[in-house]
Amino acid sequence: MAVNETERRAMARALELAARGPRGVNPQVGAVILSPEGDVIAEGWHHGAGTPHAEVDALSELAPGTAQGATAVVTLEPCNHTGRTGPCAVALIEAGVARVVYALDDPGVASGGGAERLRGAGVSVDAGEQAEVAHELIGGWLTAQQLxxxxxxxxxxxxxxxxxxxxxxxxxxxxxxxxxxxxxxxxxxxxxxxxxxxxxxxxxxxxxxxxxxxxxxxxxxxxxxxxxxxxxxxxxxxxxxxxxxxxxxxxxxxxxxxxxxxxxxxxxxxxxxxxxxxxxxxxxxxxxxxxxxxxxxxxxxxxxxxxxxxxxxxxxxxxxxxxxxxxxxxxxxxxxxxxxxxxxxxx
The missing domain is CATH 3.40.430.10 (Dihydrofolate Reductase, subunit A)
Structure with missing residues (x-):
């Protein structure tokens, strides 16, 4: 399924939100939740180590069941591990999100693999939207993760x-x-x-x-x-x-x-x-x-x-x-x- 213009605009907004977060051990990540009709129903970003990740921060704005059939647009692949917080991929699945669009793959050995987990649960996933812009934002973090x-x-x-x-x-x-x-x-x-x-x-x-x-x-x-x-x-x-x-x-x-x-x-x-x-x-x-x-x-x-x-x-x-x-x-x-x-x- 190709990324549509509404999702592209949502990614541009998610990148703006990501820039609000602090540089540090964790990456700067932003998220926008779209209703099945394409309306923005929630936004979030990562506020720093130990705080909810961007996806969970956005989902916290919604009443239970509101995200059913929604699309999550995220600047980094939803994580797939439990650290100080739980796996974002699981949070999206449990919230009933039907589609995820993200910019960059998570390079972490433990934290990566969220896209595969989402697809395994029947969630539609598209990767690479505005990846170059996202890389400009967190290129330092990505390099540090790799090195x-x-x-x-x-x-x-x-x-x-x-x-x-x-x-x-x-x-x-x-x-x-x-x-x-x-x-x-x-x-x-x-x-x-x-x-x-x-x-x-x-x-x-x-x-x-x-x-x-x-x-x-x-x-x-x-x-x-x-x-x-x-x-x-x-x-x-x-x-x-x-x-x-x-x-x-x-x-x-x-x-x-x-x-x-x-x-x-x-x-x-x-x-x-x-x-x-x-x-x-x-x-x-x-x-x-x-x-x-x-x-x-x-x-x-x-x-x-x-x-x-x-x-x-x-x-x-x-x-x-x-x-x-x-x-x-x-x-x-x-x-x-x-x-x-x-x-x-x-x-």
């Missing part, structure tokens, strides 16, 4: 000859104002920003996302990795979000912890040592290299040891885009292969 950790962007700024700082350690500013403004916009799009204790002690960064002197509306949660203590008067303590500190060099443990907190995207901006550690561990899904037309020489390289002993072990990248930013150039790239699979044989 079991946040999507990680590793950023650095360098001179044309690959240096992150001059011989005396000074690095402000290698790149110009256009490049720095671009960095702040990308910080604002991330859930968290990560540096090492060395960067905190050397540069005392605020780790905020700014437009000039003004804070941008969304601020990434600051994360500091390393064993050296952060001074109590460090600028990171004045961040709008309380910083997270990890006294460890185990990046897998750090990213797993952040994933459990609902952080879907991580912006690594912690200097050569930390950037190199993430890359060596195969934990760089995207690289942002800001290249300035200056020469510095010396030993302060933008990257240090990343586990490459010979050319055949090189970390190959695919460049997605070259972006001119005033006199500077931004290279946006991703690993040409799964580096962790390549170097370790398995995830």
């Amino acid at each position: 079991g950790r946040p999507h990680i962007t590793v950023k650095w700024a360098q001179s044309l000859d690959g240096r992150a700082a001059a011989e005396d350690g000074s690095s402000q500013w290698i790149t110009g104002p256009d490049a720095r403004a671009d960095v702040h916009r990308r910080r604002s799009a991330a859930d968290a920003i990560v540096v090492g204790t060395g960067t905190v002690l050397a540069d005392d960064p605020a780790l905020t996302a700014r437009d000039g002197d003004a804070l941008l509306p969304h601020q990434p949660i600051p994360v500091v990795i390393g064993s050296r203590p952060t001074p109590p008067d460090a600028a990171v303590h004045r961040h709008p979000h309380p910083p997270l500190f990890f006294d460890t060099h185990d990046l897998d443990a750090v990213t797993a912890d952040l994933h459990a907190r609902g952080i879907q995207s991580l912006f690594v901006e912690g200097g050569p040592t930390l950037a190199s550690a993430f890359i060596e561990a195969g934990l760089a899904d995207r690289v942002l290299a800001y290249i300035a037309p200056v020469l510095l020489g010396g030993e302060r390289l933008a990257l240090t040891d990343i586990g490459v002993a010979s050319i055949d072990q090189a970390r190959r990248l695919t460049v997605d885009e070259w972006v001119p930013l005033g006199p500077d150039l931004l290279a946006i790239a991703h690993p040409a292969t799964d580096n962790r699979l390549q170097n370790e044989g398995a995830l």
Whole structure:
């Protein structure tokens, strides 16, 4: 059965409702219930972890029996497992819903399979309606589900000859104002920003996302990795979000912890040592290299040891885009292969 215009309009509305929900451990999901005649009789969205899912939130607006023969239009495949709440697929079946239209499949091993369960109960199901729009909304969550950790962007700024700082350690500013403004916009799009204790002690960064002197509306949660203590008067303590500190060099443990907190995207901006550690561990899904037309020489390289002993072990990248930013150039790239699979044989 093809998706009709009424269902398409309902999906557009469900996507608007989904955006009202918070980003976090659970996806942002919206739902609209249509009567057999095509009228909107209920709406709902997921309000956060532990609250009813969007379908159940919408059904809660209806008296028993009202959803008999109705159509549920949902931005994500109704779940098929019991967590803090019961399976949405079962709730729809028990409510008497006759048809379900959804945008994206649920990638979860436990939570997926709702469509199959619905079809098994005789419910008509159509998938993929406005999937691209839905993916734009919860793409970070989907990636985090597939990886079991946040999507990680590793950023650095360098001179044309690959240096992150001059011989005396000074690095402000290698790149110009256009490049720095671009960095702040990308910080604002991330859930968290990560540096090492060395960067905190050397540069005392605020780790905020700014437009000039003004804070941008969304601020990434600051994360500091390393064993050296952060001074109590460090600028990171004045961040709008309380910083997270990890006294460890185990990046897998750090990213797993952040994933459990609902952080879907991580912006690594912690200097050569930390950037190199993430890359060596195969934990760089995207690289942002800001290249300035200056020469510095010396030993302060933008990257240090990343586990490459010979050319055949090189970390190959695919460049997605070259972006001119005033006199500077931004290279946006991703690993040409799964580096962790390549170097370790398995995830």
